[in-house]
Amino acid sequence: MLGWAISFLIIAIIAGVLGLSGVALIAADIAQLLFIVFIALFIVSAVVHVIRAAAAPPKQ
Numbered sequence: 001m002l003g004w005a006i007s008f009l010i011i012a013i014i015a016g017v018l019g020l021s022g023v024a025l026i027a028a029d030i031a032q033l034l035f036i037v038f039i040a041l042f043i044v045s046a047v048v049h050v051i052r053a054a055a056a057p058p059k060q
Contacts, residue, residue, distance in 0.1 A: 005034035 008031035015024035 002035070002038050005031050005038060007031075008034065
């Protein structure tokens with residue numbers, strides 16, 4: 001997911017340099033959306049990991 005966000009960010013930068021403002025705006029929006037989704041999934045994964053670690057019985 002993060003790889004896709006970085007790919008769209010690079011596409012947006014290249015399109016911006018070449019003067020393709022419409023393509024750059026769309027690619028930048030997609031990159032931002034994917035990055036937000038990636039961060040949200042990361043936070044959910046970290047919270048679930050902490051909850052499972054706290055609920056597990058201690059190892060002997």
